[in-house]
Structure formats: structure tokens, C-alpha cells
Amino acid sequence: MTFDLSLFEQNLLEQSAAAASFQRFLRHAEYDKLEELLQYHASNHASGTECVDKLLGYGWLTDVKRMLLHREWTPVELLAALGQWEVARPSSYHAQVMLAAFWLDRASTIRTEACSDQVSGDRWLGAAMAADNACVHALRAISLDAKPCLAFWVLMTCASFLGEPVWLIHLFKGQLTPPPSPPQDPDDHAHWYAGFIHIEALGGALLPYPQQLPQTLPPRAAHEFAEGHVYWLLRAIEVNPWDLATLANAVYFLYPRWGGSHEAMEAFINGPLCQALSEKQRGRLWYTKAMDDIEDYQYDHFDDEYNLDADWQGLLARSKPAWCEVRCLMKYGEYLSYQGRLDEAYRYHAEAMQCYAQSGVTIQCERADMRNITIDIVRDGMPDPQGILVGYLSIAEWQNRSSWHLLLAVVGRQFGVFGMPQVEKDGQLDHAVQLLHHQGHAHDDAYDVPMLLWRGGHYQAAFWLASCLADRDLAWAQIFLVDIYLGVLEDNGQNPYATDAELALFWQRKSAALRHPRAQFLLAKRFLLADGFIVSDPMVMAEARDLLHSALANGEDDARLWLYRLMIDSGSPEEAHWAHDTFTQELLNHSRRYTRACTAVYLADLYSRENGPVHAPELAVAWARQAMALDEEGEFSQYLQNLIEANTTDNKSLIGVVSRLMRDPSAGLKAALNNGRVFVPEGFSL
16 A cells, blocks of 8 residues: 555645745845735735645745755855845835844854753853844834734744843833943953854844834733743734744743643643634644653653553544644654554554645654654564555655655665665755765764664665765765674674775774764774774874864764873873873763773772872772772773782882881872872772
8 A cells, every 4th residue: 555645745846836936036136026925925824814734834934944954045145135135125024024033043043952051151142142133123023014923923932932132121111222332341342252253154243222112012011021921922912813833832931841831831722812723723732732741751751650642642632733633643653663562653653644645734754753663664674564664755755855764765766675666766865965964963863774774684775875875975874884894783694794804994094084073983992992002103192192182072972081091001191190180070970880980990090100190009999999899891800909909019018017117108199189189989088
């Protein structure tokens, strides 16, 4: 059985045509046509007649994140084009609101998705500057349209997730804020410029703050000064009670992570602000709630007795937009697969494909929503009589945006597997490679494809794909070939490719030369293992050191321990001291027990040396015993036993007794402890 996806293809072509028209009109300054296109969709959006089952609409068409993610524009190009539109049509609502949406997206990007305590000061400041620009454009837009839905969405989103600008709060109080300008103090100016550089890199500038509010805005209630998002939410619903984007944002902001609760979400969805919604529209909000309530919970509490099936079934029973239905069916199927309930998982994925076919919804087929079922079929050989995988891959081919899907499709076509026709699609592999290069080093998802094929016994397909990608300078594919040639991949004794040390080294050097951090780490590790950790060749030592420094600087955490080992085992006393002072604390706090054990071994070694950071045999013995307690496999037991004996024998001899009478052997250690120059295991005392 195969699924008829002709309606999906038709809707996708319509969607693509609208996006292409938007791009063409904006690029060629055909502003009358651009305004006409956007006004048509804006009117449908504001009147509540926009089809909730279709993605194509005003919100989708003006989605800045989608445009940048799909590489229709670079951020610099898009800002320049929007700026030219604003100059040519200063009274255009759509130009102002798209500039507002652009700066809101850039504020989010500058801030990054990291936890707040991990966002640097320059990024916080740059995000605030971008948010200021977003709010300025949104306020301008409000005066230019009777139903400025998107403008209110921008202001509400800004107030919810980034914090409402102080100048805007002052404006509601009748207080004016001077225009933004760099501080005069040199230190303050340096701090300011570190934030502004994020704006400058886009070709942007800081906009002057408005001197008055749009006349259509009502005054704020007292509590709305502290809860700015509530004020803007009410304005949005006043002009468009069916504004699902704004209402969904309001539900999302009630997630526990933002200080809300599931009870608060439920009360909101059933409350007065959502009264105008149909049950299908309200289903969009229940879906938003469930993505925190159900999806995050299910994988974090796999062994919990709490039964999520009832929650999933309750969500599936609700009326909701077609794209939400597809997502729910796929996600529930993934959950069932994760639980090992494969027959049920397959049935729900088949229903998801049927929903794609019947509704023609063009929602992206995400890897996360089909990963488990793909593993079941590709790796574990589960039968696929209804053609689920070929359906998902066909959708991905039409959408042409996911390298993970496209690589599976390329292999399917090359070898005639997974239900794919054995007919090559021109340029498909090269397009997937372009997507991969666009992602920089973030290839974890795509790297999964050759490994998935290999573990499923598709050895020829895995080798062919890795070779194609390695020849196109994909470093992680070159690393995969290294593993094949070293014979380190599990293959049930069926690997058709002979080990070849020379080819392994060739690809290892190629991948490291591309400055891929994992490749650099693995090549340096190879040098250390080849020489038994003691690297005597100065040139090899220098190369290994440089590789590990570069890998660590680019985020390869494993490089830290191996650089530590290299400096202590093969470096000068000064290099060993540097490694001791720089890395020890982080390594002792590492989550992996093996890393902590290795660190304890090296501290025992360092403190037993005459030229170490401090010569302290009793501290060396304490760390050796700590290392033995951490060494679950006994890898270091003989070495540590010898070190303990070597550092305690002298104290029991006649010479040791005389030595202790003549000097205080702990004097150097006491001084080092007082100066904070050494590390001691828990419970150690002189």
C-alpha cells in the first residue's frame, strides 16, 4: 500500500508559489504587488476566515524565521530589502510590521536559546537593542492599520520572553526617554559597543524612541505595568479574537518554566479570551499545552507509573487543525515505539501518513517525529507493508529542507530500499550536502544516517554514502570511514571491508585538516595511544598539542582530559604545572566517573614528582587511593599500588626516620595548601 500525496503536493506548490511571489516582489521593489498579496492574507487573518488546516496565511508568509532558515535571504539582505521598502512606502503597515518581526527574530537569535545564566552580557545587551527596534517598528505599525494583529503579537512576545523596554513603560507614564546613544565613559562605552556590534553586523542602527504612543491605544491598568504581556494580549484579542498565534504564545508563556502551571494553561484555554474560538481552533491551544505536559514528561519519566496513554488519547480525541493532528499521531507513535509497543506505533504512524494524504497539510516532517519508527524499520528490519517510511521520505523530498531525510532518500533511491524507486534524483545528494555545509559543524543528525544504515546491516549503503560525503569534505563522514578502516564498528562479523591503517590515517588527517573539533581530538588521541601516552617526538608533541587546543576551543569537551594527559606525561615541568592549574578543578567535577579517576591518577603522579607543583608524597598517596576507589575496571590498580609503595617506603626506613628528625616533610605542602596551589581529596588532612 502507498499513500496518495497528490493533495499535499498541490498545497505545497501553492505555498511555494506564494513564497516565491513574495520574494520576487520584495527583491525587485514591486511594492504595489507586494502590498496587494499581503493585504489579501492579512484581511483573511484578521477576519477569522483564514483556514486553520492550511499553513499558508499571513503569519506563515511574513515568518522571518522561516525565510532565514530556508535560506531565502541572509539577515543582512533581508534587513536591507525591508529598509528599502520602508523608505519607498513610509505609510505601509506591512513594511513596518515585517521590520518589527525581523528585529524580534534577531533579538531571539542574538540572545541564543541558552539558559539565562549562560548568556553573555554582550548578547543580553544586543538582544535588548534588537528588541527596542522591534517595539519601535511595531508602535509605528499600530497607527497604520485598523487591525494591527501582527504588531500586537510582536509587542506581546517581546514583553513575555525578552522583557518590555523601559522606555516603552515610561512612555505610558508620560515620561520621555532620550534617544539611544553610546556612553561617554570608556569602560561603559566598551560594554555598550560589545552589544551594539550584534546590531552593526546586520547593517542596522538603533532607532530613536517614539515621543508619543499611538492614539488608538487605551491607558494601562496599574497591574499591566508589571505584566506588559497581558496589556498587549488584550489589544491583540480586541482586534482579532481568532488570533491563534498570539493565543498560543500566551499558553506557551504559562509553561512552568516561565513561572506558570498546567492548571493556569487549562484555565486560560477555557477562559473568556478564547470564547470566540471554534473547537478546532481551541485544539491548537490544547496542542501547545500538551507539548509541555505530555511530550517532555514521557521521556524524562520512562519508568514512572504515571500512565500517559490516557493523556495522549484525550488529546487525539479533540478537534484540532490538521497539522496538529499529524504531529500528535506521529509523536504518539514515537512514544509507543520508545515503549517497545511496535504494532501500535506502526498503526499511529500509518494514521499520520493517512492524515497527510487526506488533509494535504504541508507541515515539515521532523526527524524527531519519526526517528524511532525509522530505527525500527531501517535498523531492526521491522516490516513496512503500508509504506510509511517511503511516505515520510517522499514528503521530505518535496520539502527539500532536511539533510537527514534527504540522505535516507538518496540511499533509498541508489539501492532501491525502504520502498523507494531505484531511480536517482538529479542534484539531490548535492543539495543535501549544501544543507550540511550550511549547518557548519552541527551534523549530529546527519551523522546518524550512515551509522543507522550500518547497524541495520546495510553495509554497502553506509560505506557508499560515507564515501560520497567524505569526497565532498564532510569531516564527520571521513571520521566514519576511519572507523570502518580501523574495524571498530560493530558488524556481527559481516563487515565486507578489510581494515586498512593507512587509509584510516589518510581520512583522519583529512578530517582534522578541515578543523572539525571531533576529528582533531581523535587524531591527537591516536598519537597519544600510539606512543603509550609518552610522546617523545617534538614534532608529534607539537601537533598533538595544537590539535587538542583547537578541538577544546571549538567545543570538544573530551579534548580537555587528553590535553591534561599530554601536558603531564610528555610536556615540560612548566606545561605540566599549567595543565594542573588550568584543568584540574573542571576534571574533578566532571560527570563521568572515568574522567575523575584519570584526574586522580595524574594528581597522584604530579604530587609524587620532585619537580611537580609541590612534592608531597603523602598527598600523592591520598590521590592514588582516591583513584583506586574511582577505578571500577582496575585499569590503573597496579600502577597506583606501585606509586603508593614508592611514596610510603621511605618514611618507614631508617633514612626516613632521620630525614623527618632533620626537616618537616610537610612544610612545602602546608605552604602550597595555604596558597591554594594544590588540590586535596575529600577527607585528607596533614
